[in-house]
Amino acid sequence: MLTLYFQYGNIAIMETLNQREAAKFLDISEGYLSKILSGKSVPRPYVLKKLTKKTKSDVTVWLFGDRTQKENAIKKELNQSEKAVA
DSSP states (O other): OEEEEEEETTEEEEEEEOHHHHHHHHTSOHHHHHHHHHTSSOOOHHHHHHHHHHHTOOHHHHHHOOHHHHHHHHHHHHHHHHHHHO
């Protein structure tokens, strides 16, 4: 589970995103995301490119970062995407 925090003016909203929703956002399978987050799998080059582009994060996060760093990269971009929609 990923918890996202959104700020709309004076209103703060907290939303929980499950792994399935995060995988859908990243356009990869839920199982593959689970393996990447847990460190059991290193993203293939084309997936690595997609992850860094979608999350606007450095490649080192996805290659060498721990689970928290990877989840934070997803949360940050989802938060930015939600702000752009509002």
